[in-house]
Amino acid sequence: MEISFIGAGNLAWHLAPALENAGHHINEVYSRQLQHARQLVSNLYDAHTHSELNFADSPSKLFILSIPDDALEQVCSQLVLPEDAILVHTAGARTLASLEQWMAIYSDVPVQTGVFYPLQTFSKGQSFMVFDEIPLCIESGDSVTEEILVQLGQDISDIVYIITSEERRALHVAAVFACNFTNHLLTLAHDLTVQDGLDFDLLRPIIGETFRKGLAASDPADVQTGPARRGDLTTIDTHLAYLSNQPKLSEIYQLLTQSIQHQYRQ
Structure with missing residues (x-):
């Protein structure tokens, strides 16, 4: 298939080569920053x-x-496409209906629309990711476009799902908890060790084991450990005393502790 990318950020950096390696042809890449x-x-x-x-x-x-969600409408308002082109967005939290509406308003020619959403975290500049085991979430308002997008997805991944906008939104929220928030907690843990002159590498084994167990379990709740899980109020109070001069971290600690306690409340 002949393909053009609008956007050259984190996702495009990995998706464009993956599509080329699957036999598709990337014609053009547009970015507001030409260097990208x-x-x-x-x-x-x-x-x-x-x-x-x-x-x-x-x-x-x-x-x-392949652009930030908040730039989609502005770009669509300026976009001129060939007749009967297929336009897809790759956003987790934007509906298909919004893209359909923008094209109905701004396009002078018929355009088919869809969603091609890889459920993964991407960073530009890193080695190109293999898409074989990356879930691809497909959505379209018409069966012909849907079939084209499903085939395109299957060309690069073994995991392709047809998913509604509402289901994709739920997945995106879950992914933020599992990915973005988790990484932020790792960042906070790193900062805590560094501020006391400790080596973050000391935490790597427990982080690795936590992810191993969580991913192996059918429900991560089954392998939850820690003072909040076992109701160890003495340890919780000790931790809060340590964090007493860091109110933001203390607030996060208390919020997560309460959430765990609520999860396992008998």
């Missing part, structure tokens, strides 16, 4: 940068919006 488009194009076989949002003469059939 050039960096991505340098990793592709035969793509070139596109300096504007007018793709009327593009040979591409599929256009992938």
Whole structure:
């Protein structure tokens, strides 16, 4: 399939090469920051940068919006596509209906719409990720486009689901808890060790075992440990005393402790 990317950030950095390696052709990469488009194009076989949002003469059939959620409508309002192109967004929290509405308002030609959402965390500049085991969540308002997107997904991943906007929103919220919040807690743990002159590497074994057990369990609640889980109020009070001069961390500690206690309340 002939494909163009609108956006050259974290996701595009990994998705564009994956699609090329599966036999698809990336024609163009657009980014507000041209240097970002050039960096991505340098990793592709035969793509070139596109300096504007007018793709009327593009040979591409599929256009992938890989941009921040809050920029989607503004970009759509300026986007010019070939007739009967397929436009998809890759956002976890934006509905398909919003993209359909924007195209109905802003596009002068018929455009098919859909969602192509990889459920994974991506960082630009890292080694290209293998998509084989990355879940791809597909949505479209018409069966032909849906079939095209499902096939595209199956070309790069073994895990492809047709999921509604409401289901995708739930997955996205869950992913924020599992990924973003978890990583932030690791950051706080790092900062706590560093401030007392300790090596964060001391925590790596317990972090690794925690993730191993949680992922192996059918329900992570079954392998929860710690003072909140066992009702150890003395230890909790000791920890809060240690955090007494760090009110934000103390608040987070108390909130999570209360959540665990509520989870296991008999």
